[in-house]
Amino acid sequence: DIVMTQSPDxxxxxxxxxxxxxxxxxxxxxYSSNNExxxxxxxxxxxxxxxxxxxxxxxxxxxxxxxxxxxxxxxxFTLTIRSLQPEDVAIYYxxxxxxxxxxxxxxxxxxIK
Amino acid sequence: xxxxxxxxxEMKMPGASVKVSCKASGYIFTxxxxxxxxxxxxxxxxxxxxxxxxxxxxxYAQKFQGRVTMTRDKSANTVFMELxxxxxxxxxxxxxAKVSGVPxxxxxxxxxxxxxxxx
Numbered sequence: 001d002i003v004m005t006q007s008p009d010x011x012x013x014x015x016x017x018x019x020x021x022x023x024x025x026x027x028x029x030x031y032s033s034n035n036e037x038x039x040x041x042x043x044x045x046x047x048x049x050x051x052x053x054x055x056x057x058x059x060x061x062x063x064x065x066x067x068x069x070x071x072x073x074x075x076x077f078t079l080t081i082r083s084l085q086p087e088d089v090a091i092y093y094x095x096x097x098x099x100x101x102x103x104x105x106x107x108x109x110x111x112i113k
Numbered sequence: 114x115x116x117x118x119x120x121x122x123e124m125k126m127p128g129a130s131v132k133v134s135c136k137a138s139g140y141i142f143t144x145x146x147x148x149x150x151x152x153x154x155x156x157x158x159x160x161x162x163x164x165x166x167x168x169x170x171x172x173y174a175q176k177f178q179g180r181v182t183m184t185r186d187k188s189a190n191t192v193f194m195e196l197x198x199x200x201x202x203x204x205x206x207x208x209x210a211k212v213s214g215v216p217x218x219x220x221x222x223x224x225x226x227x228x229x230x231x232x
Binding site for chain 1: 148157158159160172174175208210212213216217218219220221222223224225
């Protein structure tokens with residue numbers, strides 16, 4: 001199975017500042033035939049199911065604020081929140097869906113400093 | 114709008130089985146696979162398996178092989194996940210999630226079904 005490792009495990013950022021969460025996969029999730037990275041980011045708030053923010057490493061879902069962006073390729077990826085808002089407090093997970101089984105990172109807890 | 118509505122919380126004794134349902138609406142049920150994901154209290158997300166609502170074929174995580182069965186009822190736009198030989202470590206929230214493609218990210222999730230295993 002592909003192991004997804006996120007860093008850091010937790011992060012405290014001031015309101016209006018930038019937050020960056022990293023995700024590293026044990027194998028490449030880039031499919032050379034279509035040059036797509038099979039990497040997604042989810043946000044989970046307490047008592048709620050995860051919500052898909054970004055797929056294909058950098059494609060924001062409809063309705064997701066543009067302060068959220070994804071980057072990276074191959075085995076190294078980053079989720080960036082440009083200007084942290086109070087409603088962004090959550091746990092964030094990366095996931096690869098290239099190989100079966102799909103696997104998730106351990107999660108990064110984002111808090112307000 | 115797309116919705117996945119799951120069955121309610123269950124409390125089971127160790128060794129029993131539980132069957133959780135996930136009713137889909139707002140899209141063509143047979144067009145998109147559905148995954149099941151487990152989340153133990155305070156823990157991360159763990160893939161349980163996937164079912165093709167069209168043909169009914171399912172594939173399971175090795176960890177759950179032999180204990181999990183996924184089925185569907187096309188007439189009711191509903192998929193089911195049954196987990197047997199329950200133990201206390203199975204206490205968790207179980208989510209169903211629709212994929213955006215094959216393969217694809219999990220674009221819509223059910224609200225979750227809490228399964229508690231205790232004597």
